[in-house]
Amino acid sequence: MPRNSGTSDRATTQAGTDAFCRERSRSCLDKRSYGLRQLLALAAATFLFSHATRVQAQTPLSYTVALVSPAEHLVQVQIVLPAGQPERELQMPVWNALYQIRDFSQFVNWIRARDNAGKVLNIAEIDKSRWRLSDTLNGAVVEYQMYLDSPGPFGAQLSSTHAFFNLAQVLMYPIDSRATPIRIRFTHLPQNWRVATPLQSLSESGYAAENYDRLVDSPVEIGTFQESDFDESGGHFRIVVDAEPDDYDMQKITSELRKIVAAAISWMDDRPFDTYMFLYHFPRGPGGGGMEHAYSTAIDLNAEQVKQSPATLASVTAHEFFHLWNVKRIRPLGLEPVDYSRENYTRALWFSEGVTSTVAETIQFRAGLTNEREYLYHLADQITELERRPAHLTQSAEESSLDAWLEGNSYYRRPERSISYYNKGELLGMMLDLAVRDASHGAASLREVLQWMNAHYAQQGRFFNGSDGVREAAEAVAHADLGPFFTKYVAGTEEIPWDEFLRSVGLHIETVSNTVPDTGFGASHNSDGPLAVTSVEPGSSAEHAGLLVGDIIVEIQGKPAGQESRQELARLNPGDTVRVKLRERHGAERELQWKVDGRQELTYELRDLAQVTSEQRARRGAWLKGEAQGAGQTKADAEIRAVTNEKR
Numbered sequence: 001m002p003r004n005s006g007t008s009d010r011a012t013t014q015a016g017t018d019a020f021c022r023e024r025s026r027s028c029l030d031k032r033s034y035g036l037r038q039l040l041a042l043a044a045a046t047f048l049f050s051h052a053t054r055v056q057a058q059t060p061l062s063y064t065v066a067l068v069s070p071a072e073h074l075v076q077v078q079i080v081l082p083a084g085q086p087e088r089e090l091q092m093p094v095w096n097a098l099y100q101i102r103d104f105s106q107f108v109n110w111i112r113a114r115d116n117a118g119k120v121l122n123i124a125e126i127d128k129s130r131w132r133l134s135d136t137l138n139g140a141v142v143e144y145q146m147y148l149d150s151p152g153p154f155g156a157q158l159s160s161t162h163a164f165f166n167l168a169q170v171l172m173y174p175i176d177s178r179a180t181p182i183r184i185r186f187t188h189l190p191q192n193w194r195v196a197t198p199l200q201s202l203s204e205s206g207y208a209a210e211n212y213d214r215l216v217d218s219p220v221e222i223g224t225f226q227e228s229d230f231d232e233s234g235g236h237f238r239i240v241v242d243a244e245p246d247d248y249d250m251q252k253i254t255s256e257l258r259k260i261v262a263a264a265i266s267w268m269d270d271r272p273f274d275t276y277m278f279l280y281h282f283p284r285g286p287g288g289g290g291m292e293h294a295y296s297t298a299i300d301l302n303a304e305q306v307k308q309s310p311a312t313l314a315s316v317t318a319h320e321f322f323h324l325w326n327v328k329r330i331r332p333l334g335l336e337p338v339d340y341s342r343e344n345y346t347r348a349l350w351f352s353e354g355v356t357s358t359v360a361e362t363i364q365f366r367a368g369l370t371n372e373r374e375y376l377y378h379l380a381d382q383i384t385e386l387e388r389r390p391a392h393l394t395q396s397a398e399e400s401s402l403d404a405w406l407e408g409n410s411y412y413r414r415p416e417r418s419i420s421y422y423n424k425g426e427l428l429g430m431m432l433d434l435a436v437r438d439a440s441h442g443a444a445s446l447r448e449v450l451q452w453m454n455a456h457y458a459q460q461g462r463f464f465n466g467s468d469g470v471r472e473a474a475e476a477v478a479h480a481d482l483g484p485f486f487t488k489y490v491a492g493t494e495e496i497p498w499d500e501f502l503r504s505v506g507l508h509i510e511t512v513s514n515t516v517p518d519t520g521f522g523a524s525h526n527s528d529g530p531l532a533v534t535s536v537e538p539g540s541s542a543e544h545a546g547l548l549v550g551d552i553i554v555e556i557q558g559k560p561a562g563q564e565s566r567q568e569l570a571r572l573n574p575g576d577t578v579r580v581k582l583r584e585r586h587g588a589e590r591e592l593q594w595k596v597d598g599r600q601e602l603t604y605e606l607r608d609l610a611q612v613t614s615e616q617r618a619r620r621g622a623w624l625k626g627e628a629q630g631a632g633q634t635k636a637d638a639e640i641r642a643v644t645n646e647k648r
């Protein structure tokens, strides 16, 4: 799921080189016109110079985050700036984790600065998120207080039960020192609280990061969490869980993670890390979502949901884990370098998010956590979701990617206004997989597309050029022109001819008109934000009961509203009673109930073709496993075919 910040190691190295060349532009340019001997002499001199610069640049930027008042959600941050320019500017990021402007400076209560001798320095606000410091030649100490009470994997929170930080929402950075190494400490920890983070540990409370981007790509949990670990496929994995002990089974989670990790690493044939951390929160209240990082993920799921539908944990985890490649390392150009001061646009979120979901389905299948029936049911459900949104005819997958920055607005989330780049992107991933197989006669698949992008972009420290970069990779492995696919379905809004794509795997779509329960309202939520009523059907029972657009739904059928509410409502039949608890705009709560109406609606189902040839079955087996139909796959194909036949 969402989202990113920070950059991969390789990217950082490249950015560092560019910055050096910018600063020393003369020596960098001169190199081109010198002879070999001069070039070698210059290289030696440059080496000496860069060595000296590196030593100087090693003076780290130092942060201290003091948990001064958990009950009041207050932290105090201290930044020690090493000696440098006489004037420095400090920036508080305006966005992080979600592709939304959230202006974290709103939570800064006060800020002050002094020099190393204790003399007060002038610090002037120059825009809502930036400050200018004077007299900093000999360094400075900046302090500010922040209110942090935004729960969940996309937030930063200090409470009396724990702290969880996305550090970009807490830490300002000197704009001239994004590449400077960093030391960070967490102090004033309540008794028995410990720190868990993928950051490099220096001591009890000290951590290091090679630069700001890497620092803020490392979530931090502080509290009384449970911990476990395991080794798999050559990597070391830590699991950190902040939840009531009765609400989960660490052994079961460990065994699922092991399968997911092994399946993903073997599918990519790559493991670009030594250690990786899974950080889970299972709140009793609403909670749903995961946030990817290069060396970790933070996932929040409602405790009840973890118990009742364990598949959700596997599904979210597979998605977030695959992000360590797709989006963190296989990264679109529009997101690099990260600009924390404004929106960062890319047309490729359909790929970075949606195709991550496509692969997550493959990983779960390969891990033995889902079967063919579940895979196809999920695909049909995604098709139904897209087809039911009228905006699939007016907003393309690329436009939806650009418009991610509007998702915080409930009007934008209406089905008439927008599609989801997760939803259409996942479907595009599945159809692109089939298109590549068709074009290459089964010799290549989505797996080869991702591996090609990993080899040609991620491992080279390069970023791909949005949808064009995906097309380049797909055409390279398929040896075919896939232009029409990208023009019609990625950049355009043409109806996807499902049957044409699905024929090669012996499937077709059937639309079924069902009397479906109609609760009379539409609702959506902003990532893990509250569920908000976005529409109420005129004349419906919901309207008669008094439901209003803008109401926040706290509970549905007596359960906390969240990601699982959709399934909760789907279980209702016409004539049943829907019960909701609401919070109005001014904060008062009220309860409503009304009878569910019925209405006719189209549902998309996947069925076998009347005649499924052995060729189609073989293609289907390879497709489900996410493998090309090479010579080495015969045994796997045979196994899949056996399973497939058994089910029919």
Ligand SMILES: [Zn+2]
Residues within 6 Å of the ligand: 001, 002, 003, 292, 319, 320, 323, 352, 353, 356
């Ligand atoms: Zn994601």
